[in-house]
Amino acid sequence: MWRQKSKKMPVLKGYKMSEYVIETPKGKWEVIVGLEIHCQIISQSKIFSGASTEFGDDPNVNVSFVDAGMPGMLPTLNEHCVFQAVKTGLGLQAKINKYSEFSRKNYFYADMPTDYQITQFRYPIVGEGKVKIDLSDGSEKDIRIERMHIEQDAGKSIHDLSPTKSYIDLNRAGIGLMEIVTKPDFRAPEEAGAFLRKLRSILRYLKTCDGNMDEGSMRCDVNVSVRPFGTDELRTRCEMKNVNSVKFVMQAIENEAKRQIEQYENGLTVEQETRQFDPSTGQTKVMRKKEFAHDYRYFPEPDLPPLILSDEFIEKVRQDMVELPDAKKKRFIETLGLTAYDAMVICENQETADFFEKAAQGHDAKKVANWMMGDFFAMLNKKKCDIQNSPVSAENLGALVELISKDVISGKIAKDVFEIMSETGENPEKIVEEKGLKQVTDTSEIEKIIDQVIA
């Protein structure tokens, strides 16, 4: 479903976005946030086996002996998952590591059939990069990426079928994941929200992950700490696992920051722990204390030799790159005269950007953008319709703008024409012709009339 992005980001306590400060009677605090995002890789088969990645099939169907961790089974690496990871790395403007290594992360977990996860530890496939985020006051900020590695997903437990048992479905086990780790560069909930939206947009442009947080194909862990405003202290951080929407991430940061400040101001400390965000209350609660923290016993995966990327491979990925939202936005502003805000909204997803470019072809791009931002998005929203299925085609929207530009119809009439277009899908010229909606602006027409009068 298409959701129009609200023009205004949620306003937070009246602070300017770039200076998110939490002020209490006792002092001013700032929040430091880092994110770890697990993104399911789009591929036909799993990262280490030939089983399908299809979502929504019957339980334990898309499972091979490898995925089920059967004795003697060995992993084999999916080329496309590597391709997708490199592509994502390039999209994050990151260093692609030609040498990377797989490791085992050991922990007992019912959804993890081998009781270890094959992941990358010391040598990830993607190194440092950055993502530019757009803030609601019009400013931009770079969020640095620490690293990105590839690993396998776990299966799923179903807890609500029986009061005494959990049931395990391994269909998801072994699907490729990219784990993107940011530097602790966020200073406001809004920044984290903007980052997730931008990241999702990049992943969707690249077609490396569908970015659906509600379906779990993109999952976010949030690390939060606070410090007195203006200092450069590093205080204990808490991690919140699997927060599954942009809104909840922002809420979790805000509430966790407040909780930590309260602790400090009451003379208490903050324990390093894993917490869980409860969407129903908006609060976080402790999940695992530090003393029960896992000891993952990472070591190099002996079943997989190191992954060495050739220049040709990386070049092949580069050839497959598309124009990303930032570049597109820049182009729309510079060559088509869009406002920064309109360009950002239109470029957030590729289908919208493509629609816009098609509609604007040979017409007044700025006017086309205005129409899209206004009546067009409103119509899609009202009809709960994807842009791909819009009753008003890009060509017809362009033609409508053209009729206005040439003064064939007035802006007011155009709204009525658009209304008809969105119901019938017909082209505007035809509607205007049939309904006789042309306004008389044709000078030759006027001259003809004048001639008649004079004669």
Add this chain to the structure above:
Amino acid sequence: MSIDQETVKRIAFLSRLSVDEDKIEATQDEFNKIMSWIENLNEIDTDHVEPLISVNDIQIKLRKDNVTDGNYREKILQNAPAAEYDYFAVPKVME
């Protein structure tokens, strides 16, 4: 490095094994014997030695992204100690 009884218990738990209370001391003793034998390795200075990870010096081979496996649920579940409704069944997991 000498291993204490707490460590024995922690290692046992990490391994998801239990050591009977009356055997903890014997296990600790045995552990210490083995580990002190292993510590002979410290006689050699390895500061500038690259760890050997992959003995036959090959690179990973990449598999084409085709669905070639799976779709045999009965074989996946046939050895399961408990399977219900086409799932593996375990005692209720709470975390």
Add this chain to the structure above:
Amino acid sequence: MTDITKLTIHETLDELKKKNFSVTELTKAYLKNIDQAERYNAYITVCAERALEQAKTADQNYAKGTPRPLEGIPLGIKDLFCTKDIRTTAASHMLGNFVPPYESTVTEKLLNDGAVFLGKLNLDEFAMGGSNETSAFGPVVNPWSKDVDLVPGGSSGGSAAAVAAHLCAGATGTDTGGSIREPAAFCGCSGIKPTYGRCSRYGIIAFASSLDQAGPIAQDVTDCALLLESMSGYDAKDSTSYPTDVPNFVRFLHEDIKGLVVGMPKEYRPEGLNPEVAAYWDKTAEMLRARGAIVKEISLPHTQYALATYYVLAPAEASSNLARYDGIRYGYRASGDCHLDELYIKTRTQGFGAEVKRRIMIGTYVLSAGYYDAYYLKAQKMRRLIHDDFMKAFEQCDVILTPTSPITAFPIGDKEMLKNPINMYLNDVFTVSVNLAGLPAMSLPIGLAANGLPLGMQLIGKPFDEGTILNVAAKIEEDAGFERL
């Protein structure tokens, strides 16, 4: 013909081609031997019916004149190889009822070459042990035993005992630290562990992934060459398998060894080395010299650290490889309603034997936070040094000759061995370095010690140069004239 089960594989193939007896007759003869030799406890599972079906097919192929390379050869399979629809236990209570729905690559290759599988052979639990005493199915008895029951060595103890007692024509084994070579030596058989990556590990229950290799145990060197050729080859299902062609190993057996340089590492002659072992070693060198080989002393300076290195790396990998035995998807599950973590603990504590648990805990410890660098990383670095020792040595020689084991087979339940696990580990002193370096190595019988028990010699080769090992081994075999049971 007196006893067709005493023939070697190459002799049997000749006889079958001449139609002197049928595969069915042969298979029945082996099954009869197995029946009469239950006291050795070599087999965990016997597949008589299936073997006879396979024999029938083999007979048809001989009748049609289209026999495959190993058509109708009755083999025993170490119960660490997953065999489709045949129970595969790893000699553990944990997998007591496990029936794999898939076939290991190595056994599939043997089946495709026409082999008949008689059954699954006993071993140390999860291949962890050097005496076959850790099997949940009881110890295997060495067929060379006289008054007291002796161990066959381990972990492929069932394989070596079955070959020695003619309970199969040949057997598969696996070798992580000496598990093919030591039992071969203890039972007077030949056995070869090929280069790491030569045989696919797909479908072999993993002990220590970076060290495990499959290989054959057989009556003589030629049989080893035949079986190894069938078992070898690149497999896309094992990412560590090496993409290289498999040579015709039998062809190597007839090459000359004149001018070949044989190295004898001085570190393998520690003070207190059993004089009988030392004497056989020297005698073997003399045989090779007499055939025109050049024998010289070499040095493998880090030899004394190989065992400790091995006993960090192998348990570390094992602790992770054996985590999957948790009672959820297959294998044993402890009874009783309990919390999931308790279920894991009860299942694993009851399902694994003492040695396996010991190694899992050592492995967990050396990988745990704060100890990784001191133990695991250190051992990986030592592994590099041990590997480089061999590479340097092979700049000066073509093949390395050492004893296989410092001792002969010892009694089951030997107090000295059981007193301290390290005593048992020390038996691997001559074999583990080879696994750490990933090299091919073979053991073949050289003669009997004064106690009447077989002793083995080990040949170590350059990576993927099994051919030279087999060639030199064939010469030693000819000169030694070892008399099998």
